[in-house]
Amino acid sequence: MLKGRNLIEPGDFSIQELDEIFRLADTIIAEQGRFIDICKGKLLASLFYEPSTRTRFSFESAMLRLGGQVIGFDNPSNSSVSKGETIGDTIRTVACYADIAVIRHPREGTAKLVSEFSNGMPIINAGDGGHEHPTQTLTDLLTIHYEKKRLSNLKIGVCGDLLFGRTIHSFVKTMNRYPDNQFVFISPKELQMPEHFLNLLPKNAYVETDDLANAISDLDILYMSRVQRERFVNEAEYMRLKDYYILTRKKLSLAKEDMIVMHPLPRVNEIAREVDSDPRAVYFEQARYGMYVRMALIAKLLGVLS
Amino acid sequence: MINVSKLKKGIVIDHIEEGRGYYIFKELKLNEIKDPVVLMQNIPSRKMGKKDLIKIETDLDLDLNALGLINPNATINIVKNGELVRKFKLTLPKKVSGLLVCKNPRCITQSEYIPSIDFYLVDEDKKTYRCEYCDTYTTYMEK
Numbered sequence: 269m270l271k272g273r274n275l276i277e278p279g280d281f282s283i284q285e286l287d288e289i290f291r292l293a294d295t296i297i298a299e300q301g302r303f304i305d306i307c308k309g310k311l312l313a314s315l316f317y318e319p320s321t322r323t324r325f326s327f328e329s330a331m332l333r334l335g336g337q338v339i340g341f342d343n344p345s346n347s348s349v350s351k352g353e354t355i356g357d358t359i360r361t362v363a364c365y366a367d368i369a370v371i372r373h374p375r376e377g378t379a380k381l382v383s384e385f386s387n388g389m390p391i392i393n394a395g396d397g398g399h400e401h402p403t404q405t406l407t408d409l410l411t412i413h414y415e416k417k418r419l420s421n422l423k424i425g426v427c428g429d430l431l432f433g434r435t436i437h438s439f440v441k442t443m444n445r446y447p448d449n450q451f452v453f454i455s456p457k458e459l460q461m462p463e464h465f466l467n468l469l470p471k472n473a474y475v476e477t478d479d480l481a482n483a484i485s486d487l488d489i490l491y492m493s494r495v496q497r498e499r500f501v502n503e504a505e506y507m508r509l510k511d512y513y514i515l516t517r518k519k520l521s522l523a524k525e526d527m528i529v530m531h532p533l534p535r536v537n538e539i540a541r542e543v544d545s546d547p548r549a550v551y552f553e554q555a556r557y558g559m560y561v562r563m564a565l566i567a568k569l570l571g572v573l574s
Numbered sequence: 575m576i577n578v579s580k581l582k583k584g585i586v587i588d589h590i591e592e593g594r595g596y597y598i599f600k601e602l603k604l605n606e607i608k609d610p611v612v613l614m615q616n617i618p619s620r621k622m623g624k625k626d627l628i629k630i631e632t633d634l635d636l637d638l639n640a641l642g643l644i645n646p647n648a649t650i651n652i653v654k655n656g657e658l659v660r661k662f663k664l665t666l667p668k669k670v671s672g673l674l675v676c677k678n679p680r681c682i683t684q685s686e687y688i689p690s691i692d693f694y695l696v697d698e699d700k701k702t703y704r705c706e707y708c709d710t711y712t713t714y715m716e717k
Binding site: 356374376377380463 | 696
């Protein structure tokens with residue numbers, strides 16, 4: 269039963285519950301007309317303390333496509349936060365008006381903290397610093413479910429900023445719950461997976477390398493990520509690492525014919541534009557799946573289908 | 575050898591590693607209680623060579639989590655009416671509340687006031703705990 273629950277990290281839901289969301293997303297994709305007013309009279313609070321295009325738009329468009337409405341802000345200086353209000357007080361107030369809330373915040377652990385003050389209003393974590401981004405994970409899994417027709421027994425390359433990449437952390441943690449998946453972590457030494465994260469994985473489930481060209485040939489999925497300028501304290505360090513990996517058509521020629529290239533977007537230089545037309549590049553499709561999976565998630569947490 | 579009389583009621587914290595008694599005294603804020611308290615240091619011990627020991631004549635409840643974190647191998651003796659009614663060894667707590675501070679500068683606990691943050695044990699040997707909010711590992715260090 270997902271009604272009234274929070275989604276703070278992907279581990280909050282069992283594999284069966286994730287499958288339940290994907291099944292509903294399948295139905296929404298196939299029969300969109302059936303769902304246009306299931307959230308009529310419901311309000312989504314969209315609380316974005318950090319810039320976002322895709323995530324905010326996909327949540328808001330998901331709610332609007334279900335017939336619900338949206339309130340909120342995308343700049344905390346337009347809210348009482350600028351007057352020094354605690355986040356706990358903000359969420360208590362929002363819970364008086366809205367039926368469900370989505371929050372993005374630069375501080376790690378914020379979504380968990382606000383869920384302690386939300387008085388039963390479901391909270392969805394739309395990214396908390398470098399920590400978790402569970403709805404991107406739902407997007408990623410729905411993409412794999414469509415593009416690879418399975419979520420297990422896959423060799424998955426994860427490339428780029430593995431230290432601060434919250435989408436990467438949530439994605440790997442969740443794919444590790446499905447049987448027989450293997451990971452290849454491709455990053456410069458400075459941006460390797462955090463130790464506490466590696467401790468969660470069986471030792472034989474992953475290898476680490478800094479060589480993308482060498483690793484690409486036997487992957488089923490290549491998940492690229494951006495080196496995030498906003499996570500660096502030192503600009504010179506960012507400039508040195510930002511173009512460490514660039515996926516070009518030449519490098520992609522070393523990959524299997526049915527490998528897929530994923531990316532949470534936005535990209536900067538890590539995927540050359542020439543790759544966009546390759547059938548293996550699915551990152552814009554991924555953004556579309558993101559809206560459908562968020563429609564399914566909102567419907568489930570509000571319990572509007574039961 | 576200095577003699578301290580037998581307790582009628584209260585708590586004896588025995589088998590404290592040499593030199594750690596003072597940390598326990600400070601961490602439990604024993605200087606703030608009104609009941610008699612004795613801290614003995616460098617007492618000869620057959621098992622330990624030297625040990626520290628604390629006697630508190632009180633009805634006060636001790637925070638055993640704090641104690642387990644500072645000196646997981648200490649022994650607790652509870653005395654009532656001059657009799658030993660309970661004796662047990664401490665262990666490193668699986669969960670500690672309100673005792674550790676998250677070291678992650680990006681953690682929400684650094685900017686919002688949270689009265690009691692829970693940390694969960696991940697590595698007994700290193701006394702390493704995981705922050706309930708951001709999952710970052712923090713190792714207990716004596717102040």
